[in-house]
Amino acid sequence: MFTPLYKYGYFGLEISFVIAFIIGLLFGFVLERAGFSSSRKLAGQFYLRDNTVLKVMFTAIVVAMVGLLYLNWAEIFDITRLYLNPTYLWPQFVGGLIMGTGFVIGGYCPGTSLVASAIGKIDAMFYVLGSLLGMLIYGEVYPLFQEFSVSGAMGQVTLSDWLHLRPGLIAFFIILFALGMFWGADLLEKKFAHEEGAS
Amino acid sequence: MESESQKYWSPYAAGVALGLILLLTFVLMGRGLGASGAMMRTVTWAVDTVSPAHVDSNPYFSKYAGGDKNPLSNWLVFEVIGVFFGGLLSGMLAKRMRLQVEHGPRITDKGRLVLALTGGAIMGFGARLALGCTSGQALTGGATMAVGSWIFMLTMFAAAFGVAWLFRKQWI
Numbered sequence: 012m013f014t015p016l017y018k019y020g021y022f023g024l025e026i027s028f029v030i031a032f033i034i035g036l037l038f039g040f041v042l043e044r045a046g047f048s049s050s051r052k053l054a055g056q057f058y059l060r061d062n063t064v065l066k067v068m069f070t071a072i073v074v075a076m077v078g079l080l081y082l083n084w085a086e087i088f089d090i091t092r093l094y095l096n097p098t099y100l101w102p103q104f105v106g107g108l109i110m111g112t113g114f115v116i117g118g119y120c121p122g123t124s125l126v127a128s129a130i131g132k133i134d135a136m137f138y139v140l141g142s143l144l145g146m147l148i149y150g151e152v153y154p155l156f157q158e159f160s161v162s163g164a165m166g167q168v169t170l171s172d173w174l175h176l177r178p179g180l181i182a183f184f185i186i187l188f189a190l191g192m193f194w195g196a197d198l199l200e201k202k203f204a205h206e207e208g209a210s
Numbered sequence: 211m212e213s214e215s216q217k218y219w220s221p222y223a224a225g226v227a228l229g230l231i232l233l234l235t236f237v238l239m240g241r242g243l244g245a246s247g248a249m250m251r252t253v254t255w256a257v258d259t260v261s262p263a264h265v266d267s268n269p270y271f272s273k274y275a276g277g278d279k280n281p282l283s284n285w286l287v288f289e290v291i292g293v294f295f296g297g298l299l300s301g302m303l304a305k306r307m308r309l310q311v312e313h314g315p316r317i318t319d320k321g322r323l324v325l326a327l328t329g330g331a332i333m334g335f336g337a338r339l340a341l342g343c344t345s346g347q348a349l350t351g352g353a354t355m356a357v358g359s360w361i362f363m364l365t366m367f368a369a370a371f372g373v374a375w376l377f378r379k380q381w382i
Contacts, residue, residue: 014237014238014240015236015237015238015239015240015241016237016238016239017238017239017240018239018240027239027285028285028288029288030238030239031239031285031286031287031288031289031292032288032289032291033292034231034234034235034238034239034243034289034292035288035289035290035291035292035293035294035295035296036292036293036296036299037231037234037292037296038228038231038243038289038292038293038296038345039292039293039294039295039296039297039298039299039300040296040297040299040300041219041224041227041228041231041296041300042228042293042296043296043297043300043301043304043306044218044219044224044300044304045218045219045221045224045225045228046218046219046224048297048300048301048306049312050312050313050326051312051313051314051381052218054374054380054381055381055382056370057370057371057374058374058378058381058382060382062221063218063221063224066221066222066225067221067222067224067225067228068225068344068348068349068352069225070221070222070224070225070226070228070229071225071226071228071229071232071349071353072229072349072352072353073229074225074226074228074229074230074232074233075229075230075232075233075236075353076352076353076354076355078229078233078236079233079236079353079354082233082237088236088237092240093236093240093241093354094240094241094242095354095356096341096342096346096347096350096351096354096356096358096359097341097356097358098356098357098358098359098361099341099358100358100361102339102341103340103341103347103358103359103361103362103365104361104362104365105339105340105365106336106337106338106339106340106341106362106365107336107340107361107362107363107364107365107366107368107369108336108365108366108368108369109332109333109335109336109339109369110332110333110336110337110340110343110344110362110366110369111365111366111367111368111369111370111371111372111373112332112336112369112370112373113329113330113331113332113333113334113335113336114329114333114366114370115329115370115373115374115376115377116325116328116329116332116373116377116380117325117326117327117329117330117332117333118312118313118325118326118329118380118381119326119329119330120245120333120343120344120345121245121246121249121333121334121337121343121344121345122243122245122246122290122293122343122344122345123344124330125245125290125293125294125297126293126294126296126297126300126301127297128294128297129294129295129297129298129301130297130298130300130301130306130307130308131301131307131308131309131310132310132311132312133309133310133311133323134311134312134313134322134323134326135326137323137326137327137330138326138327138329138330139249140327140330141326141327141328141329141330141331141333141334142246142249142330142331142333142334142337143249143252143253143330143334144327144330144331144334145330145331145332145333145334145335145336145337145338146246146249146250146253146334146335146337146338147253147257148331148334148335149270149334149335149338149339150250150253150254150257150268150270150271150338151268153268153269153270154268154269154270157269160339165357165358167356168356168357168358169354169355169356169357170355170356170357170360171355172357173357178355181355182355185355193222
């Protein structure tokens, strides 16, 4: 195994920053091409009129997840050297609820707001300003719920560790879940297109 | 005559491209993508510029700065600068560059801007509590099967679908 390259010492911090910029370029380019520079398209997801968000996100998750499992199986990628988000059950549960609400109100998420700002969306620029403000407020009031912010700590745990099922099996269920969603999403889009065409 | 902007990619094609970029990031760096972390560092940098003493005395800001730590010397910061220019490049090539406020037909520009600012603030706050946003938690954490990231993703979509009706006038 020789990847992740950075963790195996193939290049240093400075090169990693150059790579960061290039990866960012690709990431931003694809987000814009997917239509994520449009708040109406993003928010349309929550009215089931446009399911691009779910389709793009779950396709990407499945591709990256299957790729990881394959590269690890082929002994190219050392999965133990991959950073895994630690789980803090309660702040992530509540943080998700807050972000879902903010998504519908604001019409973007942090990454997409930058892409939309870049192509001239003024609402996205206000959103970016708002999110910087929200983060400033979080920093200021952090001492009040410092304890809550680390509650339900479970460490760096995967669904596979947690459910005691093999990663391949979890991946299989995630793929089934994604395919089911794609199928439902296409049905709904046809239904709405038909209704709007008829009216 | 105004030239017509290009169409968006098919969501599945964009999803495959995004998945491959994420996989490439894993293979090169051993970490995933993000966005809100870099914004937090920008905020910390601003606070640190105005009042370094305040950063040192605050338990949250001092995670990112304080002493001789530079909050902007970070992988995510460079990645996010790239995200901005990547979006710009795509928008220019697709002829989608236009100053505008985007919203549904039943709300004014001003109303939309107030909601954009408010929603941004709510999400900025939530992203720090959840230790990441759609990129760092849902996308990256989802692909690496992190338990907390899946919980985050499910509650985020549940809340969004739950409150959508209340804000329908902004969008549809």
